[in-house]
Amino acid sequence: MRNSTRTKFLIFGLVFVLGSALFLIWEDKLKLSQSLKSDDDHLLPGNLKVSFENNQNKKSLKYSDPDIGYDVPVDPAVITRLQGDLNFANERIKLLEEKLKSFEGGRISKKYPDVKFQNYRTKKRILITGGAGFVGSHLVDKLMLMGHEVTVVDNFFTGRKENVEHWFGHPNFEIIHQDIVTPLFVEVDEIYHLASPASPPHYMFNPVKTIKTNTIGTINMLGLAKRVGAKILFASTSEVYGDPEVHPQSETYWGHVNPIGPRACYDEAKRVGETLCYAYARHEKLNVRVARIFNTYGPRMHMNDGRVVSNFIIQALRNETITVYGLGNQTRSFQYVSDLVDGLMALMNSNYTLPVNLGNPLEHTILEFATIIKSLVGGEHAMKLTKAVEDDPQRRKPDIKRAKKYLDWEPKVSLNEGLKKTIEYFTIEVKRSDGHKVT
Numbered sequence: 045m046r047n048s049t050r051t052k053f054l055i056f057g058l059v060f061v062l063g064s065a066l067f068l069i070w071e072d073k074l075k076l077s078q079s080l081k082s083d084d085d086h087l088l089p090g091n092l093k094v095s096f097e098n099n100q101n102k103k104s105l106k107y108s109d110p111d112i113g114y115d116v117p118v119d120p121a122v123i124t125r126l127q128g129d130l131n132f133a134n135e136r137i138k139l140l141e142e143k144l145k146s147f148e149g150g151r152i153s154k155k156y157p158d159v160k161f162q163n164y165r166t167k168k169r170i171l172i173t174g175g176a177g178f179v180g181s182h183l184v185d186k187l188m189l190m191g192h193e194v195t196v197v198d199n200f201f202t203g204r205k206e207n208v209e210h211w212f213g214h215p216n217f218e219i220i221h222q223d224i225v226t227p228l229f230v231e232v233d234e235i236y237h238l239a240s241p242a243s244p245p246h247y248m249f250n251p252v253k254t255i256k257t258n259t260i261g262t263i264n265m266l267g268l269a270k271r272v273g274a275k276i277l278f279a280s281t282s283e284v285y286g287d288p289e290v291h292p293q294s295e296t297y298w299g300h301v302n303p304i305g306p307r308a309c310y311d312e313a314k315r316v317g318e319t320l321c322y323a324y325a326r327h328e329k330l331n332v333r334v335a336r337i338f339n340t341y342g343p344r345m346h347m348n349d350g351r352v353v354s355n356f357i358i359q360a361l362r363n364e365t366i367t368v369y370g371l372g373n374q375t376r377s378f379q380y381v382s383d384l385v386d387g388l389m390a391l392m393n394s395n396y397t398l399p400v401n402l403g404n405p406l407e408h409t410i411l412e413f414a415t416i417i418k419s420l421v422g423g424e425h426a427m428k429l430t431k432a433v434e435d436d437p438q439r440r441k442p443d444i445k446r447a448k449k450y451l452d453w454e455p456k457v458s459l460n461e462g463l464k465k466t467i468e469y470f471t472i473e474v475k476r477s478d479g480h481k482v483t
């Protein structure tokens with residue numbers, strides 16, 4: 045009796061288990077067909093394998109389980125939608141992979157020029173105001189290659205990020221987007237204070253702003269130098285000599301500036317900048333350097349700078365008429381940017397504290413200069429004499445005896461060599477700005 049009861053229980057149990065299993069399978073199938081009917085792909089169970097089989101023009105879905113195979117008829121619209129979703133997902137993956145690649149290229153595996161190793165005693169922390177500008181960015185390159193820590197501060201009025209972008213992400217490099225008319229707090233050993241618009245059209249664009257940058261901005265930088273005990277170099281200009289009555293101009297000449305003319309915002313502001321430097325030097329024992337920079341040219345000059353070098357080269361490259369202001373017998377002496385950078389560094393590293401002219405004494409009239417550029421660019425270019433510029437200095441040539449004696453510096457790059465490099469640079473810039481592909 046006992047045994048037959050046990051057997052009955054066993055049979056009952058077996059039937060129950062089998063029944064439940066069959067019910068579960070039926071329920072699963074029901075859910076599947078409902079999910080397909082509901083036309084909602086989010087309900088598709090994860091273990092479904094989609095196989096697009098054409099069976100008498102009907103498409104079917106299958107379980108991925110190899111033991112149990114169901115062919116469930118499905119609406120072709122669902123398959124089309126699934127295919128669309130799959131394509132969309134693949135496109136998104138491709139896009140994300142490309143983004144990841146560019147991110148890695150830009151940040152992680154970026155190649156920098158080889159930078160010299162400096163130990164903690166020789167490595168300097170250097171601030172360059174206007175470091176994204178034409179001269180500033182070449183100075184950045186030189187100091188970075190020497191292995192120093194360089195911080196650039198620029199308001200990007202005439203400076204451009206692309207001038208220094210090759211250093212972005214380097215551990216020795218930092219860039220601050222700020223106008224130096226607002227005080228700046230950084231810990232540095234040396235300051236190269238170059239920030240200011242420099243070409244006549246740029247500095248005349250907003251005269252009051254040019255004055256503020258060279259006065260308030262300079263006070264801020266001198267204050268910073270005082271606070272942190274840094275040495276500071278102020279980028280002054282040959283324009284402090286105005287339209288000179290002494291030729292060539294030596295540092296002992298006090299100049300001939302019209303204090304109320306259109307150039308005064310720059311000339312007089314730079315003169316006040318120098319005055320501020322020596323007031324701080326006398327009263328605050330600040331270690332100052334003053335460079336009087338003469339006409340400088342080279343790659344990274346602004347295309348719309350309006351200066352004679354960029355204007356003439358661009359006009360020649362575009363086969364436009366070369367515009368000579370006035371009679372063209374005014375003179376200038378042009379130095380290549382790498383010579384200037386060497387001079388600035390030599391001055392900073394010297395013990396000489398009075399102003400020093402940095403320029404190339406080779407003097408040309410503007411007409412001669414136009415002819416030189418025409419012959420280097422090649423082709424036939426018309427030349428036109430246009431209205432003279434107000435207060436345009438008529439003669440300019442640096443006396444560089446001081447720089448030779450105290451800095452052991454003189455320019456090395458010939459006009460021919462420097463202009464060829466500059467023309468190469470502008471050839472690419474002109475193509476780019478005219479919408480041509482640059483290879």
Ligand SMILES: O=C(O)[C@H]1O[C@H](OP(=O)(O)OP(=O)(O)OC[C@H]2O[C@@H](n3ccc(=O)[nH]c3=O)[C@H](O)[C@@H]2O)[C@H](O)[C@@H](O)[C@@H]1O
Pocket residue numbers: 242243244281282283337338339340350351352353355356367368369370374376410433436437
């Ligand atoms: O480097 C210097 O010593 C100072 O002088 C230059 O000012 P400037 O000499 O007037 O420079 P440019 O604008 O290049 O003019 C040079 C001469 O070429 C003439 N010029 C300029 C442009 C042009 O299209 N045609 C032309 O004949 C000007 O009238 C001027 O006589 C710079 O612009 C200043 O930043 C700098 O401080």
